[in-house]
Amino acid sequence: MSVATQTTAVRTGRIGRALIVTVLIFFALFYLLPLGVMLINSLKPLPEITGGNMMALPREPTLDPWRSAWSTAQIGVQATGLKPYFLNSILMVVPAVAISTMLGALNGYVLTKWRFPGHRWVFGLLLFSCFIPFQIVLIPMARLLGLMGLAGSLPGLILVHVVYGIGFSTLYFRNYYAAFPTELVRAAMIDGAGFFRIFWRIMLPVSGPIAVVCIIWQFTNIWNDFLFGVSFAGLDAMPMTVALNNLVQSSTGVREYNVHFAAAILAALPTLLVYIVAGRYFVRGLMAGSVKG
Missing domain, CATH: 1.10.3720.10 (MetI-like)
Incomplete structure (x- = not known):
């Protein structure tokens, strides 16, 4: 096998691996999209969410929703959180x-x-x-x-x-x-x-x-x-x-x-x-x- 043929085979193999990795990354990001949306919106004040565009990053990040969910959210008749x-x-x-x-x-x-x-x-x-x-x-x-x-x-x-x-x-x-x-x-x-x-x-x-x-x-x-x-x-x-x-x-x-x-x-x-x-x-x-x- 000539040097040119070997080089072409190596280059083709690299392109194939790169294509496979790209496709896997795409599917991984698509699979993680719901989790990303949940995480982004859990850091937003409520007016930012009700104002639309749930995919946007929070303009004023806050941990208050997490504190409320953990300790003060209303569950049934009690405000105990999770x-x-x-x-x-x-x-x-x-x-x-x-x-x-x-x-x-x-x-x-x-x-x-x-x-x-x-x-x-x-x-x-x-x-x-x-x-x-x-x-x-x-x-x-x-x-x-x-x-x-x-x-x-x-x-x-x-x-x-x-x-x-x-x-x-x-x-x-x-x-x-x-x-x-x-x-x-x-x-x-x-x-x-x-x-x-x-x-x-x-x-x-x-x-x-x-x-x-x-x-x-x-x-x-x-x-x-x-x-x-x-x-x-x-x-x-x-x-x-x-x-x-x-x-x-x-x-x-x-x-x-x-x-x-x-x-x-x-x-x-x-x-x-x-x-x-x-x-x-x-x-x-x-x-x-x-x-x-």
Whole structure:
């Protein structure tokens, strides 16, 4: 191949890569446009928004909409802002994610390394639970929470998310542990290690990648959930999403769009930060255990 041909090929390759990067940047900006509009308008005084041209940068930037959304905005009949409901979401998400992830890891361990008669049926039922629509379980779950004395409470909402998340977490860990060498478990059993010792000392230490996937998936679903929150949470146990809806719906007179934009960003900020910090680990975890050997 001549030098001129090589130079032409290199130049063509650079042009192609530049074109691909340009197209990707365009789609990224297009995808981020709604977030940009929300952020810009959350920093504007209300007269600038009602005056039109929502795409313009703020002439007099202010953080008052953010302060109002966080601490003084009218939500229902109370001017509390999103602060107490943000705490409710944290108190709901952390134990729900931790419990469902640990139970999923334990289920995956049992279904792959301690198989028993009917284990395929058990896994099939857990997998089937992942495809049950939320709306179908509302009435039975409300009845069960009432009988347990957990209706309208934060522990009741945690229980709902744990029950609904076990199927997904079991699926993740079961597929991950299926690629783990069973010979190591058998060797540990010969050395005298018991059920839980093998789980804590051998299985859990190598479960980091899939645990990250499960935690991100569960955190996102539970934090963004609205249906269970509005159905099972009382006034004092409302999560962030329900409070955000009440904030928008409780506005009277002139709607404070800047406060609404700021509140929406505050509600979405935790999941956004989780994906920014741990997004690459999510992809690695999905790939881990996908091939055996």
